Structure formats: structure tokens, C-alpha cells
Amino acid sequence: MFTTKVFIRKNKIGNFLKNIREHYLRDDLFCGFTSCNVCKPEDTALSSNIENKSGLFNYPHYLILDTNIILDQMDILEEDVICNVIILHTVLKEVKHRSLAIYKRLNAVIDNPNRHFFVFINDHHRECYVPQEDTELINDYNDRCIRTACLWYINHIPDAKFVFITDDARNRALAEEENITTCSIEQYVRSIKENNLLEDKLAKRDYHVESDTQDLFPAHLTVTQVQEGIKEGRLHQGTYRASTSNFLEGFVSVDGYEDAILVQGRSGQNRAIDGDLVAVEIFKEQDWIAPSEIILEDESRVDTAVEEVLLKENELKEYSTGKKKKEKAKPTGCVVGIIRRKWRPFCGILQQDAPEGALYHLFVPADKKFPKIRIETRQAEFLKTQKIVVVIDDWPRYSRYPAGHFVRALGKIGDQATENEVVLLEHDVPHSKFSEEVLSCLPKLPWIITEEDVAKRTDLRHLDICSVDPPGCTDIDDALHCREIEGGMLEVGVHIADVSHFIRPGSALDVEAASRATTVYLVDKRIDMVPALLSSNLCSLRGGEDRFAFSCVWEMDKNANILKTKFHKSIIRSRKAMTYEEAQLTIDDKSRNDSIAQSLRNLNNLAKILKQRRLEKGALVLASPEVKIRMDSETMDPIDVEVKKLFETNSMVEEFMLLANISTAEKTLKDFPDCAMLRRHPEPPKINYEPLVKAGKHLGFEIKTGSNKELAISMDNAVKEDNPYMNTMLRILATRCMMQAVYFASGMFQKEDYYHYGLAVPLYTHFTSPIRRYADIIVHRLLAVSIGADVTYPDLLDKHKTSDLCQNLNYRNRMAQLAGRASVAFNTHLFFRGKLQDEEAYILSVRKNALQILIPRYGLESTLYLSQKGKKSIFEYNEEDQTQKYEDVVFHAFDPVIVRLALDSNNIQREKLVLQLVFPVVKGFSIPPLNEEHKRKVETDQKKTKAKKSKKK
Amino acid sequence: MSRKELLSKIGLRADGRRAQELRRIRCKLGVFTEPDGSAYIEQGLTKVLAAVYGPHQVRGGRSKAQYDAAIVNCQFSMAVFSTGERKRRPRGDRKSTEMSIHLKQALMATIKTELYPWSQIDVYVEVLHADGGVYAACVNASTLALIDAGIPLKEYVCACTASLANNDIPMVDISYQEEVLGGPTLTVAALPMSEKIVLMEMTQRFHLDHLPKVLKEALRGCKDIKVILDEAVRNHLVNVGSSSGWVKNK
Amino acid sequence: MKIQVRLATQRVDPSVAINYRSPKIFTPGEVITVQDEFMRGHGTYEEDGYLKSSVAGVKQQVNKLISVRPLKSRYNGEIGDVVVGRITEVQQKRWKVDTNSRLDSVLLLSSVNLPGGELRRRCAEDEHMMREYLQEGDLISAEVQNVHSDGSLSLHTRSLKYGKLSQGVLVKVFPSLIKRSKTHFHNLPVGISIILGNNGFIWICPPINNEEDNVGGFVQNLEEVIPRTERETIGRLRNCILALAQSKMLLYDTSILYAFEESLKYSVSELLIPESMVDVAMSTQHRINMLEND
Numbered sequence A: 001m002f003t004t005k006v007f008i009r010k011n012k013i014g015n016f017l018k019n020i021r022e023h024y025l026r027d028d029l030f031c032g033f034t035s036c037n038v039c040k041p042e043d044t045a046l047s048s049n050i051e052n053k054s055g056l057f058n059y060p061h062y063l064i065l066d067t068n069i070i071l072d073q074m075d076i077l078e079e080d081v082i083c084n085v086i087i088l089h090t091v092l093k094e095v096k097h098r099s100l101a102i103y104k105r106l107n108a109v110i111d112n113p114n115r116h117f118f119v120f121i122n123d124h125h126r127e128c129y130v131p132q133e134d135t136e137l138i139n140d141y142n143d144r145c146i147r148t149a150c151l152w153y154i155n156h157i158p159d160a161k162f163v164f165i166t167d168d169a170r171n172r173a174l175a176e177e178e179n180i181t182t183c184s185i186e187q188y189v190r191s192i193k194e195n196n197l198l199e200d201k202l203a204k205r206d207y208h209v210e211s212d213t214q215d216l217f218p219a220h221l222t223v224t225q226v227q228e229g230i231k232e233g234r235l236h237q238g239t240y241r242a243s244t245s246n247f248l249e250g251f252v253s254v255d256g257y258e259d260a261i262l263v264q265g266r267s268g269q270n271r272a273i274d275g276d277l278v279a280v281e282i283f284k285e286q287d288w289i290a291p292s293e294i295i296l297e298d299e300s301r302v303d304t305a306v307e308e309v310l311l312k313e314n315e316l317k318e319y320s321t322g323k324k325k326k327e328k329a330k331p332t333g334c335v336v337g338i339i340r341r342k343w344r345p346f347c348g349i350l351q352q353d354a355p356e357g358a359l360y361h362l363f364v365p366a367d368k369k370f371p372k373i374r375i376e377t378r379q380a381e382f383l384k385t386q387k388i389v390v391v392i393d394d395w396p397r398y399s400r401y402p403a404g405h406f407v408r409a410l411g412k413i414g415d416q417a418t419e420n421e422v423v424l425l426e427h428d429v430p431h432s433k434f435s436e437e438v439l440s441c442l443p444k445l446p447w448i449i450t451e452e453d454v455a456k457r458t459d460l461r462h463l464d465i466c467s468v469d470p471p472g473c474t475d476i477d478d479a480l481h482c483r484e485i486e487g488g489m490l491e492v493g494v495h496i497a498d499v500s501h502f503i504r505p506g507s508a509l510d511v512e513a514a515s516r517a518t519t520v521y522l523v524d525k526r527i528d529m530v531p532a533l534l535s536s537n538l539c540s541l542r543g544g545e546d547r548f549a550f551s552c553v554w555e556m557d558k559n560a561n562i563l564k565t566k567f568h569k570s571i572i573r574s575r576k577a578m579t580y581e582e583a584q585l586t587i588d589d590k591s592r593n594d595s596i597a598q599s600l601r602n603l604n605n606l607a608k609i610l611k612q613r614r615l616e617k618g619a620l621v622l623a624s625p626e627v628k629i630r631m632d633s634e635t636m637d638p639i640d641v642e643v644k645k646l647f648e649t650n651s652m653v654e655e656f657m658l659l660a661n662i663s664t665a666e667k668t669l670k671d672f673p674d675c676a677m678l679r680r681h682p683e684p685p686k687i688n689y690e691p692l693v694k695a696g697k698h699l700g701f702e703i704k705t706g707s708n709k710e711l712a713i714s715m716d717n718a719v720k721e722d723n724p725y726m727n728t729m730l731r732i733l734a735t736r737c738m739m740q741a742v743y744f745a746s747g748m749f750q751k752e753d754y755y756h757y758g759l760a761v762p763l764y765t766h767f768t769s770p771i772r773r774y775a776d777i778i779v780h781r782l783l784a785v786s787i788g789a790d791v792t793y794p795d796l797l798d799k800h801k802t803s804d805l806c807q808n809l810n811y812r813n814r815m816a817q818l819a820g821r822a823s824v825a826f827n828t829h830l831f832f833r834g835k836l837q838d839e840e841a842y843i844l845s846v847r848k849n850a851l852q853i854l855i856p857r858y859g860l861e862s863t864l865y866l867s868q869k870g871k872k873s874i875f876e877y878n879e880e881d882q883t884q885k886y887e888d889v890v891f892h893a894f895d896p897v898i899v900r901l902a903l904d905s906n907n908i909q910r911e912k913l914v915l916q917l918v919f920p921v922v923k924g925f926s927i928p929p930l931n932e933e934h935k936r937k938v939e940t941d942q943k944k945t946k947a948k949k950s951k952k953k
Numbered sequence B: 001m002s003r004k005e006l007l008s009k010i011g012l013r014a015d016g017r018r019a020q021e022l023r024r025i026r027c028k029l030g031v032f033t034e035p036d037g038s039a040y041i042e043q044g045l046t047k048v049l050a051a052v053y054g055p056h057q058v059r060g061g062r063s064k065a066q067y068d069a070a071i072v073n074c075q076f077s078m079a080v081f082s083t084g085e086r087k088r089r090p091r092g093d094r095k096s097t098e099m100s101i102h103l104k105q106a107l108m109a110t111i112k113t114e115l116y117p118w119s120q121i122d123v124y125v126e127v128l129h130a131d132g133g134v135y136a137a138c139v140n141a142s143t144l145a146l147i148d149a150g151i152p153l154k155e156y157v158c159a160c161t162a163s164l165a166n167n168d169i170p171m172v173d174i175s176y177q178e179e180v181l182g183g184p185t186l187t188v189a190a191l192p193m194s195e196k197i198v199l200m201e202m203t204q205r206f207h208l209d210h211l212p213k214v215l216k217e218a219l220r221g222c223k224d225i226k227v228i229l230d231e232a233v234r235n236h237l238v239n240v241g242s243s244s245g246w247v248k249n250k
Numbered sequence C: 001m002k003i004q005v006r007l008a009t010q011r012v013d014p015s016v017a018i019n020y021r022s023p024k025i026f027t028p029g030e031v032i033t034v035q036d037e038f039m040r041g042h043g044t045y046e047e048d049g050y051l052k053s054s055v056a057g058v059k060q061q062v063n064k065l066i067s068v069r070p071l072k073s074r075y076n077g078e079i080g081d082v083v084v085g086r087i088t089e090v091q092q093k094r095w096k097v098d099t100n101s102r103l104d105s106v107l108l109l110s111s112v113n114l115p116g117g118e119l120r121r122r123c124a125e126d127e128h129m130m131r132e133y134l135q136e137g138d139l140i141s142a143e144v145q146n147v148h149s150d151g152s153l154s155l156h157t158r159s160l161k162y163g164k165l166s167q168g169v170l171v172k173v174f175p176s177l178i179k180r181s182k183t184h185f186h187n188l189p190v191g192i193s194i195i196l197g198n199n200g201f202i203w204i205c206p207p208i209n210n211e212e213d214n215v216g217g218f219v220q221n222l223e224e225v226i227p228r229t230e231r232e233t234i235g236r237l238r239n240c241i242l243a244l245a246q247s248k249m250l251l252y253d254t255s256i257l258y259a260f261e262e263s264l265k266y267s268v269s270e271l272l273i274p275e276s277m278v279d280v281a282m283s284t285q286h287r288i289n290m291l292e293n294d
Helices: A067-072 A089-098 A100-111 A138-156 A169-177 A185-191 A223-232 A265-269 A305-320 A324-328 A416-426 A451-456 A508-516 A532-538 A580-588 A595-617 A648-671 A686-699 A708-717 A725-737 A774-786 A799-832 A932-952 B094-108 B134-148 B176-181 B211-243 C124-133 C228-246 C253-265 C274-293
Strands: A006-013 A017-024 A062-065 A085-088 A117-120 A162-165 A235-242 A249-254 A261-264 A277-282 A332-340 A346-350 A360-365 A373-376 A386-394 A403-412 A465-469 A478-485 A489-497 A546-556 A562-579 A627-631 A638-643 A677-680 A742-745 A836-846 A850-855 A860-865 A876-878 A883-886 A889-891 A896-904 A912-919 B025-029 B037-043 B046-057 B071-078 B119-129 B158-165 B169-172 B185-191 B196-202 C031-034 C044-047 C050-053 C057-062 C065-070 C082-091 C094-098 C105-108 C139-147 C153-156 C169-172 C185-188 C192-196 C201-205
Touching: A062 A067, A062 A138, A067 A089, A067 A100, A085 A089, A085 A138, A089 A100, A089 A117, A089 A138, A100 A117, A138 A162, A138 A169, A162 A185, A223 A235, A223 A277, A223 A332, A235 A261, A235 A332, A249 A265, A249 A277, A261 A265, A261 A277, A265 A305, A265 A332, A346 A416, A360 A386, A373 A386, A386 A416, A403 A416, A416 A799, A451 A562, A465 A580, A465 A595, A465 A648, A478 A595, A478 A648, A489 A562, A489 A595, A489 A648, A508 A774, A508 A799, A546 A648, A546 A774, A562 A580, A562 A648, A580 A595, A580 A648, A595 A648, A627 A799, A638 A799, A648 A677, A648 A774, A677 A774, A677 A799, A686 A725, A708 A725, A725 A836, A742 A799, A774 A799, A799 A896, A799 A912, A850 A896, A860 A912, A912 A932, B025 B134, B025 B211, B037 B134, B046 B134, B071 B094, B071 B134, B094 B119, B094 B134, B094 B185, B094 B196, B119 B134, B134 B158, B134 B185, B134 B211, B158 B211, B169 B211, B185 B211, C031 C065, C044 C065, C082 C105, C082 C153, C082 C192, C082 C201, C105 C139, C169 C228, C185 C253, C192 C228, C192 C253, C201 C228, C228 C253, C228 C274, C253 C274
Parallel strands: A062 A085, A062 A162, A085 A117, A261 A332, A373 A403, A465 A562, B071 B119, C105 C153
Antiparallel strands: A006 A017, A235 A249, A235 A277, A249 A261, A277 A332, A346 A360, A346 A386, A360 A373, A386 A403, A465 A478, A478 A489, A489 A546, A546 A562, A627 A638, A677 A742, A836 A850, A836 A896, A850 A860, A876 A883, A883 A889, A896 A912, B025 B037, B037 B046, B046 B119, B158 B169, B158 B185, B185 B196, C031 C050, C044 C050, C057 C065, C082 C094, C082 C139, C094 C105, C139 C153, C169 C201, C185 C192, C192 C201
């Protein structure tokens, strides 16, 4: 049947487990050459018509790559100039083992037929297999396998030429001994004609090269040293998180310590980058220090890097030491080894201050958590105007900054489109156009409802259904109705767009939607989860049109007690698509008595009861400073920033959506105890509440955090007459204490962990927005199965698959949220370009050298520095009370202030909002107000203080 | 795409097989002289010995004997060294009892027990090395041992495992590594010539959409195995027959 | 004596097969022929109008009766067969005997020669005395008197040849290896007697002197000391039989004798080494072939 030879590989691991695996060798594997008449021909990507153009080898040749080339130089390989490449299976396996991300990228290249990459399975080939020798290291063995395959090719296809590329000098030498043509990637790339600045993309990674320059960082421990250290308990493993406010500080959270381990300064951080899995050594307790509360930014240039960092380190030291600090000392340590790098491509710009014509430049990532990266480029003048993508290759000990290489340019700095691109890239939002394959899954227009459809669904077109959404909404996924039925009862229906009718499981469209997971809303752009035909037309429950819906219909009494719940697929015709404002007006307009107005009023009344009941159970009312940016429809420039207005109807719609979600969660869990997709919101650990409780204490309120109900009550009580915004600020703070709500598969958690803390419900899921959330589609499918309207498919019932899917959904949701915020932030900046404005604001928190300021009108949070660079602050910081004091003026948390907003555009590389204090007046620090109203306020205040002073005298 | 993908994109499994390929099967009949029939089988690295005693007078408690058919008694056991970790495996634990019952079910389907009233047939299987598909190997070894013992069978009973690679492509004859990494595994014991399924077992639930193709693959595996076993039986017979000179005992 | 332990890979193939033209082999489930013309014999069954084989073996046809004979199976008794068996149970008026058959065989009290003459009447006292004659564990030689419908055998020992066995060695081989012949009692020229039971049980003992007594063979003389040379010969014969059995060669007086002669170049204990066993079997095979070809 098939020819095999068996080799047995034994390896012993850990507890002397004997693993024996079979390894079949085959003689039916294809070499990839159509000219070969020994092998059985199959499809091949290699082509004799395509040539690699290299000056070094000016004859047609095929490339065989070593593993290190693929791991390090993926950016080069993604370029079209390199083709006719043979990827050995040994190499492919090693790449997969070492980096899944690179493996995926490599697969994308292999799958592209235009690139002519061919995978040769050498390790199962009868003639290319070599057994590993007893004392041989795995790396040497792999190298030998690769060379054996090279030799085999040379003998197998005598009329073709092969070039073996490797950056491992030893391997190259051995290959030369065996008469294999070989060179390094750098030599090869340099020799390519028309190389189009390909050299910029070369990753520079020195192997075993000692440098003469002075080492700036301590050496990392080797892998075995780290493993031993962890085993013995000397070292600890954890993920490194850079501080967002201080570039010389970071934290590593490790098991067994409640507080994250503080690492400070160059030697402490020791080249760790945010997200890396590192090994830390924890100092003795007497050497522990407190986290500095200062804000430090890296302002160095490529040539002054070292001096700058020394200066800043000293500054930091000053803050962190001192006797008082001892009490607040946190576990401190230093990074001694990196277990796994979490490097990814970074978006950002070149630092502008490099001299013209320089080869080395500093790249500044958009995200402040990451260090600057040193790159080599010959097109700096052009790149300076661009947002670019750069990856890190290496961070040698002698270099202040990691070394990286340029990948691609995104567009001009400051352009809306470029910035959107950056936001999307930084947050890993898939935003390419929908592929032809995906679009082919869409229904053909004109779309009509067939008899068959009608027969399968409940016809609800006679009901007075309407939708209520924000203005300008085109993806309407929910609609409501309410009518009186026999016995004085009310029938309430929530109708959700039936997206799962159009997106069939397993189709390209489904796969794409699952990968996107959510629609991403940027200020001026919406990245749809599903193509517009569905999101804005066929699925959107537009007024006056027949649409498919998934209906959840309750029978309720007037006290909003649910007597019966029904789910069915239906056809509806929304009477009207209203905005929140319109709906509110309809309710308030006493003269209107039509059925829509009545049903809205009924709904509103029920919603109030539901809300009340929910709050009693302990649901939290949280706040976040959300704003809407009004855009000029022509120029797409922001013309105004405003806080979102809320009507009663907002809450009305929300209540019914919550109710529908809860009902669905109960139903799906009952029918699918193992694979229902639910949403949980874990209770945050007590330590998260610390800032909130502290802030409350300073204001004289006790914030209890025992349960969500206690928290809700104590926040309700924390009201100050003279500062109405304070309560909102408390709620904003509370929001920041919360954990992220996440999707999960019911089979993966214990029942008690299903709880939704924020909503105070035992079960919750998402059902009501299938157009913009993939989770809802899954929930729709489950529900459709449980009411018998649809059939299952394998992945739907696999709790592991569902769990994997949840991971992706959670990740994408988080990223979408962050992307949305980043977009708002950018547009706010844009709005302030060339403007000066005084605004009322509040102090959110008091730092050692700065105040964290919240400006409610713009939902903006920013830092007001109290000291200039290099100068000593005139304020006196009281750590106990968390106050800053100068003469009579004392800043507490939550105090109202007036600040001036301006955009600092001198520094084009990173435009930032600069705050200046206007009120209260602090001599030598505050600045005079701009407008009359504020002037008056300042004047009256000054009079008051004078009066006070004179009194004292 | 995950690290644990069972079938690489070039279509090979971790051990170098394609999805539809069985592992190498080697087998031998008549390995012992004491029992009436015996056999040894290797399916990949899974190695099983089987011994058959009987049909003989029912021993120990005549009440078990049946007036119209022979009773079949199966006993499954695993050697302490059969898995990566050395482990005492007392006879009669839950797993081996279950295995014994399943084995009996498969063998009862093919043994013509009605020919031997009042008697008993004992089948003992011992797993020397377990590397996936243990049950299947036991069934195949027992079949060979029964044939060696000259006990009349309707036909060969063969068993084979199948599973899904990458949740999509059915693959046959699952190794231990694939059992651990992969999803549910289906074990089928069948009479390959008449295409009757005599036993089916799943480690986890399959979705109904997947089951037919996995089952089809497992059945195809059974048929392939039957061909291999049949060849082994013929070779054995020719060998023995030639030694004794094909002398007819009449 | 040296103890030899060897790896499986160093195992010697005991096969001494020679290229006979092998007849057609049938395996279980294989179709032999369309049913309606033929009669169904042993090792076959009928399904869907076909006659199929149920065992692996060769086809035998007697007129319209088709049967398939497996090369190896439990002993299928036939009337007149000589068997060696072991008493497993003493019941009323009968003994149960293990004869390597599918079911235990029966030896009726009425089918044995009791001391005191052949024509003696069996009385109730004899029933009480049964255990005195034969008890559990005793070995006997007997002849198959009758085959019952369920396949079980009735034995008798009503000849002076049969009866309880005294000092000697029992060797068990597969019944199929015993060649059927006119006599299964042999006094080999090497001074040893041998009973080749059709059921695969072979009894090797010092020469039997039939004239000595005629008490129906219920006497065991366990006091008598068998000389060492005889014991050695018995041991050598046993090992020769095992060597032939291992190589699946038929056992009958000539083959055993040849094997004995061929084995003389080895010591008795050396005959347990696989190589010498195969060597003996090969040489025997060779001599038999010469004999047949002559």
C-alpha cells in the first residue's frame, strides 16, 4: 500500500517518561521540479521562467534558506523580488516551533503562487533523512539535515543551481566544505539589482559578535541559568509592563507577590520591552524602593542618548530614595533574563532632529510604552514626513536603544487617513477590504422575501414596531414594540436583525466576520464587521421595510413581571426609525395618542420599573467621559467636540436590550449547558478599589466595596452640593477599578463564575447587536437551534472551539474600544490645532510633580506639570493627603480648576495637548485668563484671598 | 492555526503518514505452543499479544454453560511497561473490564458459537506497548488468534480508529500523540466483508455532520486491515502446511 | 547447565518448509462456491446463497460434501482413535477424562476391564471402588468408542493395551501433528515404548511388558527404578518430539526415530537450544524426503 521505513526516536523528558514516536520515510515525495523525471510530478510553485536577479550569482538559481533567515528576515522575504525559494520541512517545523507569528507570515508567502515558494519535505524523504547522533545538539542536527537536503538537490537536479543562504557563519563554513554554494542574506540582498532600498529592511542581528564599545546594560542570563533560577526560587517569571508615565520604570507581576515587582532604571529594566515575559531577581527587603510618582519622558536624540539617560536616572534616584520613601517601598528587583520577547511591528515616526544625511535614526513609536528604536535608512528625508512601521531585531548590550529596521511607510504625518491607519494597525484591527470570496457569500439583489421564508417565520408585520437609535445610525439592529393584550397584560417585543440568516456557518463571510469580531467605530470612519450590503441594508431594520428579525417576546404585567418568554424568527416592518430625541419628544408630546406614542410610553414606564429593580439588586451606575465629535461633512475636520446627550429613551432601549440578553442567556444555557456563549464580569479584587476608596476618604466619604450593592449605595451617597460633578468623577474612577467583561463558553467555567458584577445578574450574554458583534451571531445560532429554527454545526457545539473564539472576540473588542478612544483623542487634538481655550476642569488625581486633569466638556484627560524640566517645583507635595500646596493655594483631588488648552505643535513628531493653569491663581505659575467670564472669576477670587489675608493681619 | 495542528498543510501527519494511511502492521500467528491459538500484532508501535484457549469444557461453575452455544470469555490486560510511565495495572480495574466487555462484544459477532454447546472459549490479550488504537489492535490480534486456533468464524472482525485532523479532514489509525492532541476519536470494529459494524465507540462526541465521513474512513481502514491480516494468515498457513507436507489426515 | 536468554531479534526461525505446491487456501468469510450444488461440511457455512469458509484451511471434497479443514484445532475424535487422557473427575459409574477435546470425554465404568476377569458383573461395590481404580490426575490410554452428537467422546479401555499409565513422560502437541496410522503403540528399537495419542498427547515410557499381568492395567509400579540410560533416552525422545513439533512436522514412528538418530550428535540438554532443534528437524525432513522419493 505504501512504502515506509520505521525509525524510532526516543527522548526522555522529566520524570523519565519514554516517548517513542514513529517516523515514516517515504519515497513518494515530490522534489518540486517539473523537469525531474524521477519524482512523481505534482503541482509545484517553482518555475524556471522566473529568475532571481543577483549580481553575486548571475545565473538562474534556486534559494534554500536556513531557519535563522526566516525568523529574522521575514520582511525581506515578503518582498516580491525574492522567488524560487525551497523551504525545507525541517526549517518550517523549527520556525513553527520558535515563532507562530512568523510561521503564519511564512505560510502566507508560501500560499501566494506568484512568489514561487515550495515546501520540500526532507525529513520524511527516504534519501534526505539522517538520524540524529547521540551527542549531537538539535541545532547542529537541523543544520546537518538542511545541508543534506541541499546536497541531495544538487545531485538530484544536476542542471539547476542552488544557493544556500544562512547567517550562521559555522553552518556556512560547513556548507562550503561540502561544496554547497552559500552566502549570507546581507551579501545576497546587496547584490540584488534594482533592490529598491531593500537594504533598509534587513534585520541586523549580530551573532556572537563582541563589540568594543562600552556595555550599557548588564548581560542577560542564559536560558538554562534562568530555568535553574526559577526552579530554585531565586528568580521569578512574569510579564513586564512599562510604566506609561515614566520611561525609566516598569513593573513585573509575578506569582506569590501581591504587588507587581518594581524595576527601575536602565539596569533594572535591562532591555525589557512592554509585554515581554521576563525573569526578575527580587532585591533584599532593605533595598526596596517606592515607585516614583514623577512623570518622565525620554527626550534624547540619537547622539546624546547616553548622557540623557544618565541625567534622567539621577533625577529619578533623587525622588525614589529618602527616608520617607521606605514606608511606601514596594518589592523591587531587576530583570536578569528575557524568557520570551513579545516584539511586534510598531507604528510611529522618525525623530526629526537627526542631522541631514545621517544613516542612523531614532524611531519613536506612537505608543509611549515602548522605547525608541534605532534604525538604519538611506531615505530619511522622505521617511521623516511619514508615519512608518518598524520592527525590532535585536537589543545588544552596548546599545542604548534596540536596533530595528524599517518595514513600510503608511502615509503623511497628520493626515486623517494616515492616522486612522495607524490607529487600526496599532490596535490590530483587520481593516482590509472584504475579499471577493467574502462578497460572493452575500445575497443577490434585488433581495425578495419568498413564500418559503414567510412559511418558516412568524409574520409580525401587523405590529407597530419602531426602532430608536442615535442620529445618523445606519446599522439598526434592534426594534421594539409593546401592546396591550387580554387581561390587562402587556406584550413586549424586542426584534433583533436576523443576521445569522445571511451569514451561514463556515462560509468565507462567516470566517471573516468571526475574525473581525466587531465593528470598529472611529470618529470619521466605521470598519464594518460584515459588508455594507448587510450592515446598512438587508439586516438593518429600516423604517417601512420588510425585514427578517429574531424576536424575543414577553408577556408582562404592568409591574414588569415577566409571565412568559417566547423566541421566534419573524418578519417585521418597522413603522419608523427614530432617534432618541425624537422618541423622547413623542413620549413627552401630550397631544400625541397614536399607537406608537402609546407603546413608547408603556415601554418607558416598564423600563423605569426594570431599572429600579436592577439597581436594587446592586447594579452599578458607572460613568465614563464619552464625547462625540461633530465633523464638518465636507472637509471631514472636527468642528466641535461635545459630550453625548442622554435622554430617558436611551435608558429605555438599554433596559429592554438587557432584558432580552438575560432571557437569551437563560434559554441558551438551559439547552446548551456546555457550549453556550455567555458574558461574565468578574468582581474586581479589593486592591483595585484602592484609589477609589482613597479618593473617597479625602472627600470625607466612605466607599464600601464589599459587594456591588454596597458600592452602588455608597457611591449614591457621595454627593457634594457645591461640586455636582464630583459624583460623576467618583464614578469615572470606579469604572477604572472594574475588570473587563468577557465572553466565555459555559463549559469552561464553574457556574458561580458566570456572574455579571456590573449588571448584578447571574447570567448574561449579548444577543441584541448581531450586525456589529460576532458574539451575538453565535448566540443567535444557538438560540435558533434551541427553538428548532436552525441546525447545529460541529464547531458550535465544541466548547474548546467556542472558547478559542471567545478569546478572539475579547481581544478584538478590547482593541476596538482602544482604537475608538485613540481616534477620539486624535480628533480632539486636531480640533485644538491652532486654538487656545480656557476650560473648566477637575483634578482627577494629584501626582508628585503633576496634576492629572479631567476636562468634562471634551472628555479629555491630561497632565498638568507643576515643574519645568530641570527646575524644582515651587509646590510642596504632601503624600499623606495627596495634595500640592503653594502658599495659600492647595490642590486636592476633585477640586475644580480652570486650565488653558493648547496644542503644542512645535514638536511635530508627537503633537500633544499642553495644559496651563488659569485658576486658581498661583503667582509665577498661572497665566491670565482669556475670556471675560473667567476673568471675573479670577478677580473675585483674588479679592477674597486679599480679604482673607488682611483679616489675618 | 495552532501549534497542535495534526495534518500539516502539505498533507503529512506528524509521523509522516498521509491522512488515509494506516500505520505499519506486522503480525504473526502461532507464537505460543501452550494455547490452542495465539497471535502477535504490531500496529505502528502498538503491540499486542493474544492467546485463545478452547473451545473446552466450561470450568468453574457449570451453571454458566449454555446448552445452545459456547460462552466467550475475554480478558484484557496491559503490561506495566506498556506506556511511557511505568504503572501497576491490576487486572479487573474499570478500564480493562470495559475493554474486555467491548472485546467480547466484537468477537461474539463473528465466532460461530452455536457450533459448540456446553463449551467455553477464552481469549486473553496483553498489551505490550500502547501507542494509540489499543482496542483496535486487540481485536485484530484476537481475530488472528481465533483463526490460528481453528475456531470457525463468520469472517474476520477488524477494528480501526479514525479522527478528524484540523477539525475537517478525516484521518485513520490514530497514534497516541494524535489521540492526545486531537479531538474525539472514533473506534469501529466491523465485519469488513459484509460491512457490518459490530462495535462503535467515541472518546468524545462527534458532531453529526462529521460522523459519516469519519465512520467511512474508519470502515475503509477496517477493510485495509483485513487485507493485511488475510495475507498474514495465508502466509502462515502455507508455511505450516508445507512443513507438515499437506498430509491429509485421512 | 548454561541458561540461555536471547533477544527476540536473535530468534531462530523454526520453519523447515519446503516448496510443496500448496493447495488453495480458504480463510474465514471467503466464498467457496455457490451453495445449491453442494453440501455443507465442517468449517463451512451458508450465507446469502453462497457456501463460505469459516476457518482458515484447505478444502476437502467428498462427492458433494465440501468441508474446510483448519491446519490446527482442538482434537476431533473419531471412533477407533487411540487417545491418551487425564482423569479430571470421578462420577457415578463414569470417569471424566480430559482428552484435549472440546468437551471432556467419558469413560464408563462398564467400558473398563476390572480386575478379576472380563466377564465379571459390575456390582454396587465397584461403584464405590471406582476411585481405587482410577482417581483424578491419573493418566490413561484408551480408545474412542463412540462420538456423541454434541461432540463429546466415549472411551473404552477394554483391551490389554489400554489402561492406566505408570512411569513415563507426557508430551502435548497439537493434534493435527499426529499422523494417523495403523498402530499408535510403538516399541521403538531404542528400547523405549511410545504411545502417539491421536489427540496430541504423547506418552513416552520404558518398554511395556504386556504379558506380565492381565489385571486390566490398573497397577502402577512406582517403586521400580528406571535405569539412567533409559531415562536419558526418554528425555532425548521428548526433546526430539518437541523439535519436530516446533517445526510443524508430522509425528509418527519413522519421523521420531529419524529425529532420534539425527539428534545423537547433540547431548540431551543441547537439544533445547533452538539452533540444534531446527537442525534436527531439518535433517529429519531431509531423510524423510529421501525416503519418499525413493
